[in-house]
């Protein structure tokens with residue numbers, strides 16, 4: 001009896017699996033229900049087992065047509081998921097291999113940079129700055145502030161800066177892109193020189209710096225990022241590059257000596273230079289607004305550094321750079337004021353978050 005039942009069951013399945021060969025492979029919930037129904041029918045009328053199984057197979061097939069569709073869909077989803085998982089595994093393996101390659105390339109010591117991503121999960125493309133170095137510029141800063149020169153040193157600093165502006169105006173005129181490149185190559189020097197000298201002083205005198213070393217080095221870094229941004233927009237000509245090299249050679253040494261001699265004058269000169277930078281970028285913006293300079297899309301580096309929207313334009317970039325210059329102006333006039341009061345910078349804590 002059991003053998004007959006089993007035989008009917010197997011024949012029924014064989015017939016059906018010939019027509020619906022994918023059922024066994026699918027193994028979904030619908031298939032399982034169908035098998036159970038065939039078995040019960042065969043057991044109820046063993047005398048007509050072949051016909052019964054065949055008929056039942058027909059009904060089963062009809063009933064299964066809908067469950068088949070569901071099972072096929074589920075099967076497709078399973079296959080898709082499996083495919084995705086395999087892809088993920090492959091990606092992970094690739095990353096591991098990359099890390100190993102980097103470790104080998106970097107150095108004998110196996111030093112390598114871990115994968116860094118943006119907030120949206122995409123790969124961080126920059127080595128020159130990291131996501132934690134980025135910020136939103138403070139656009140509420142008062143751009144019209146001016147330190148009125150009263151004493152001799154202030155007036156001297158003011159005149160020096162005004163004199164320096166004459167050759168710059170003659171050379172660049174209204175080519176604000178090239179002018180900005182030149183300006184930033186100079187502007188990134190004082191923070192580095194001042195930070196370096198304060199660092200050495202801190203070591204020499206066993207004194208804390210009051211946060212000024214970091215603040216000034218950050219200013220230099222911020223100015224360098226201005227330059228890295230501008231260089232994406234303007235390609236200087238060979239003679240402009242030559243001028244940059246010459247000016248850097250002269251300015252670095254001159255500022256180094258000046259800072260050793262009179263840090264209060266040095267900071268005041270930088271304060272006035274920053275006021276000029278604000279003026280230059282304001283003129284730059286005016287030309288963009290008037291259509292004299294094309295308001296091109298913002299460089300990718302600027303979008304990431306200042307956390308700008310993806311559709312940001314040149315105008316947005318110049319606006320945030322100008323806000324930074326406003327900060328530099330305030331920090332340097334503040335530093336000069338501390339010296340004018342007969343104090344050292346470390347006696348008054350450096351401002352935080354000023355780029």
Ligand SMILES: [Fe+2]
Nearest residue numbers: 184187223226
């Ligand atoms: Fe700058």
Ligand SMILES: [Fe+2]
Nearest residue numbers: 187274325328
């Ligand atoms: Fe600046």
